Amino acid sequence: MKKSVSSTAVGTAVLLAVLCGTAPVAVADEQDAVDVVAEASPGDIANAADVALLDGGPASLLIDGLSIEVPEDARDGLSISAGAGAVTIGLPFAAAAAEGDATAPGTATYDNGNETSSVVVVHESGSLQVATVIDDASAPTRYDYPIEVPSGASLQASDAGAVVVDAAGEVLGAFAAPWAKDAAGRDVPTRYEVDGNTLTQVVEHDAGYAYPIVADPVYTTSTVYISKATVKQMYQGMNGIGNVCTVLPVPYWVGIACSGFPGRQAVEQAYWQNKRIKVSYVSCGFNYCSYNTFSVVS
Incomplete structure (x- = not known):
């Protein structure tokens, strides 16, 4: 379920x-x-x-x-x-x-x-x-x-x-x-x-x-790590390729790529280099100021 x-x-x-x-x-x-x-x-x-x-x-x-x-x-x-x-x-x-x-x-x-x-x-x-x-x-x-x-x-x-x-x-x-x-x-x-x-x-x-x-x-x-396959879908979503954003259900990371998010540069780089993305959560103790960082890894 x-x-x-x-x-x-x-x-x-x-x-x-x-x-x-x-x-x-x-x-x-x-x-x-x-x-x-x-x-x-x-x-x-x-x-x-x-x-x-x-x-x-x-x-x-x-x-x-x-x-x-x-x-x-x-x-x-x-x-x-x-x-x-x-x-x-x-x-x-x-x-x-x-x-x-x-x-x-x-x-x-x-x-x-x-x-x-x-x-x-x-x-x-x-x-x-x-x-x-x-x-x-x-x-x-x-x-x-x-x-x-x-x-x-x-x-x-x-x-x-x-x-x-x-x-x-x-x-x-x-x-x-x-x-x-x-x-x-x-x-x-x-x-x-x-x-x-x-x-x-x-x-x-x-x-x-x-x-x-x-x-x-x-x-x-x-x-957490975003796989190469998901990176490809995110790149396609950001660039309107293959109607990825309209195929339901849309995976979470693909969904936020479709709507635009701070990790766009990492997605572009990871896609062309055929690499994964590492997402690190940085907590300040409150939701409003906690954030994620995105980096490209092998």
Whole structure:
């Protein structure tokens, strides 16, 4: 099932959040997991994409040229374009999770069968959030996210958080520094641990904190590559060759070439040199000032 969502940035952010609770069970039972996330971070749910995920199967979305896959089976993980391939982010406790349930637009919830749920939120801006909602103080303090990376790439710890780098050392995407706060707004100690290609967020919660607790790192895709075949279509679209712009569906990068965009010079050069284009997303923290750069590569 293919869906398309428009936004203003190529970067795709992945927000990995953990909500931990020792509130009375009656309170937890009265709240849908998405509602818990909405209370902890209202802007995230308010900015969810207005699309129905898991509408009869896994969701495949195209956001600013990036592919995002939200699975029905949690064991399949979340797939996001990165470099010339994709990064797949596994969900905690996925082996025991029930099939995903879409309870609100742009969201999917997985019951992990251990008093926790994973809530995926796809934002209109192109960011992707994963929140773990935990119902009581006996919940785990460690949340493993196995990361599948493109061939030759690896997950590495960084001063700020963690990064996915390719064989040449170029950063394809990054996890921002983790943070965690309880329901009273107090900081909760949290950190990342990297073991191979598994990212673990440790949240040192206990009954001394007010629940639920929210821990929220961010993953941003930094680099994607436009193939030679797509470059050719973009060049044809810019120059009115072969009615490329009128053949539906028009691929994202071809579509923006048809309407004119800042990468025109790179397309012209790549077309005549038979090369690819590297698109790098530069984030200033806000959509209105974030931008993409286009460079020609072999």
